[in-house]
Amino acid sequence: DIQMTQSPSTLSASVGDRVTITCRASQSISSWLAWYQQKPGKAPKLLIYQASSLESGVPSRFSGSGSGTEFILTISSLQPDDFATYYCQHYSGYPRTFGQGTKVEIK
């Protein structure tokens, strides 16, 4: 099985900060990676797919990069609505697996 490891697990940041979250795959997954945002008590929301494609309706301050085994989610200027937990997920084979999540907290 492909393991997905995110870092950090928790991130404290202020409004306006540039934030980066890393996701590493245990083997190459090409660009078969998606990023989701989840707020407490809510369903996840798709942000990025194919490692770097922005989902329709998602603000342009979100961006994704990487391929192979290392991927990055960047929020260029953190907004109050962005405090949430972020998950990466691969779709290169089965089982699909998610990273353990990165919680972005208010500093």
Add this chain to the structure above:
Amino acid sequence: EVQLVESGGGLVQPGGSLRLSCAASGFSFSGHWMTWVRQAPGKGLEWVANIKQDGSEKYYVDSVKGRFTISRDNPKNSLYLQMNSLRAEDTAVYYCARDRSVSSWSLFFDCWGQGTLVTVSS
């Protein structure tokens, strides 16, 4: 508007069974792979199973193989998860999700339901 509404969750004893349903609307249900994802209380997301458009392919995470069965009824725009031999570790919110793919390959999940809570406890 795309909508997915799960139902069927509740409290069940260990070893018991439960059937979850997901009612889809606002899109061509029969054209998409569909998926179940779960989230234990305070934990991360875990992919559980998915099913191809015509039901001809189904995939499961190892921990539920032989106990859970995913199925769909395209004329009824509905997705199901039959859960047998339930264990305490199956306690979670179960989400139904639409796969973006309309091809032979499952991809990522672009629409999610609100989830239904399954609690396995005596």
